[in-house]
Amino acid sequence: MEIIQSETFKEWFARLRDRQAQARIAARIRRASLGNLGDMKPLREGLLELRIDYDPGYRLYCIRKGQILIVLLSGGDKKQPERRH
Numbered sequence: 001m002e003i004i005q006s007e008t009f010k011e012w013f014a015r016l017r018d019r020q021a022q023a024r025i026a027a028r029i030r031r032a033s034l035g036n037l038g039d040m041k042p043l044r045e046g047l048l049e050l051r052i053d054y055d056p057g058y059r060l061y062c063i064r065k066g067q068i069l070i071v072l073l074s075g076g077d078k079k080q081p082e083r084r085h
Helices: 007-015 019-033
Strands: 002-005 040-042 047-052 058-065 069-077
Touching (some): 002 007, 002 019, 007 069, 019 047, 019 058
Parallel strands (some): 002 069
Antiparallel strands (some): 058 069
């Protein structure tokens, strides 16, 4: 599965100070590229929330287009939802 990351997501990811969180998120994206979406919640109109159960609980918001594309639109944590981009 091809993964396309938005500039907004890339900026959010680069600003993460917790290196362990970055590693877990990167591993989650790698697993998704292999077709394993793991813990996810369909929201509406094709929007998916990939959940990462680490520290405050990270969320990646994606759109899936068929079997070949996931677009990472945004990321955030449960602790500070106002910081989601």
